Amino acid sequence: MLSYQHAYHAGNIADVHKHLALYGVIDHLLRKDSGVTYIDTHAGRGAYSVTAPEMARGLEYEDGVAPLMRMTPHHPLLSEWLLRLGQQQDNPQKLMFYPGSPWWLADRLRAQDRLELFELHPGEFTHLEHQTFLARAQCRQTDGLAGVVARLPSSTPRTMVIIDPSFELKQEYSDVAETVSRIQQMARHAIVLIWYPLLPAARHQELLDHISALGVRKVWRSELVRRDPGAQRGMYGSGLLIVNPPWQVPEQLDDALAEVAGCWGEQAGHTSSWWCPE
Numbered sequence: 001m002l003s004y005q006h007a008y009h010a011g012n013i014a015d016v017h018k019h020l021a022l023y024g025v026i027d028h029l030l031r032k033d034s035g036v037t038y039i040d041t042h043a044g045r046g047a048y049s050v051t052a053p054e055m056a057r058g059l060e061y062e063d064g065v066a067p068l069m070r071m072t073p074h075h076p077l078l079s080e081w082l083l084r085l086g087q088q089q090d091n092p093q094k095l096m097f098y099p100g101s102p103w104w105l106a107d108r109l110r111a112q113d114r115l116e117l118f119e120l121h122p123g124e125f126t127h128l129e130h131q132t133f134l135a136r137a138q139c140r141q142t143d144g145l146a147g148v149v150a151r152l153p154s155s156t157p158r159t160m161v162i163i164d165p166s167f168e169l170k171q172e173y174s175d176v177a178e179t180v181s182r183i184q185q186m187a188r189h190a191i192v193l194i195w196y197p198l199l200p201a202a203r204h205q206e207l208l209d210h211i212s213a214l215g216v217r218k219v220w221r222s223e224l225v226r227r228d229p230g231a232q233r234g235m236y237g238s239g240l241l242i243v244n245p246p247w248q249v250p251e252q253l254d255d256a257l258a259e260v261a262g263c264w265g266e267q268a269g270h271t272s273s274w275w276c277p278e
């Protein structure tokens, strides 16, 4: 039985990393008129309120998005993302509502685009299917990894997938790698964002090695560290792979994420490299 609930973690360092990257990728996709199918394999409940007991207990946003909302950003991608986030608050510098990945996807959905969401947890799914901003989305309470493969190839000319598991089961690292390989076989040009945690046990290495052993091509890797790995228990940073990253998105993210790390202080930093060549 699944126990993870993203409400305890909303707005944390991982959300900053993946939602900023998602925003940058969507920016690029919107430059062309042709339709996009967006598939979110692990959607969560869609949006989070700071007054919800889980978010008030976790308080992880205080270490993640909250300091960014009080800074003066310089990089255009970071400032546009923070502006859009600020527009959802009563006071743009004080977090009350944190949008999850389905919100960021739905926010810029055009008539020609499609949005498909998977969420397995019954409680989270109930929230998800009642979100009014998801009126045009298809929500399914089934396994997102099997689900995305079953939905490909999509009916639109372009496809973007976000895979953001909770990694409650060790098996998920290799399951995700195999799913990414299947996606590339079925939709060679699909853009795929895969999130993973940076933990002292370094389990993400299995995901990275498996992806490369399966021959997935054109994979860019970005790692955003919040604190020294030995400083305290638990997640010290956030990792992201982007398969088929759009032109100049890696460079934009390098600059924007360096600014994020600068705001977070001396222990924070961002590194990136090509994990698998073209």
Ligand code: SAM
Pocket: 002, 004, 005, 006, 015, 018, 041, 042, 043, 044, 045, 046, 099, 100, 101, 102, 118, 119, 120, 121, 124, 142, 143, 144, 145, 164, 165, 166
């Ligand atoms: N992507 C969300 C966001 O950025 O706002 C957060 C997702 S959270 C990290 C992971 C979610 O995946 C949890 O809500 C969990 O219930 C759900 N989940 C776990 N295993 C799943 C599976 N096999 N298929 C679909 N959802 C799953």
